[in-house]
Amino acid sequence: MEHPAQIGHNSKDRSVQITVRLFNSVAMNSPHLPAQLERTYPVGTTIDHVVRDLSLPRKDLFLILINGRDISSGRVGDLNISREIEDGDIVAFSGPVPYSYGYGAPVV
Incomplete structure (x- = not known):
């Protein structure tokens, strides 16, 4: 994987750890x-x-979802994939689901 450009002179060799969850x-x-x-x-x-x-x-x-919050703009297909992750983030990726209790809506 191509690494992103480093931000600032003191970010070299710094890393973030995230949890990824996959749904649907x-x-x-x-x-x-x-x-x-x-x-x-x-x-x-x-x-x-x-x-x-x-x-x-x-x-x-x-x-x-990042830490339980939808990062899209609210428009279908606009997923804001340019958002940077931060240390400790829980990032959940889901396919389309009906948002109703007990019908497979992701819980992060």
């Missing part, structure tokens, strides 16, 4: 990955880098 069609279409995994990335890594690193099927990405 993203999990089903990524059988090479467990439903939850820990990853370490350089400072400045974006969601796009994580998606490419994990080889997640972009066609299945419908919802991306």
Whole structure:
């Protein structure tokens, strides 16, 4: 994976550790990955880098949550994959699901 450009002179060799959780069609279409995994990335890594690193099927990405918050703009297909991750983030990737109690809506 191509590493992002370092931010600032003191970020060299710094890293962030995140938890990644996969739901619905993203999990089903990524059988090479467990439903939850820990990853370490350089400072400045974006969601796009994580998606490419994990080889997640972009066609299945419908919802991306960071620490339980939807990072999309509210427009269908606008997932804000340029957002940088921070140390300790829990990043959840989900395919489309109906948002109703007990019907498979992701819980992070």
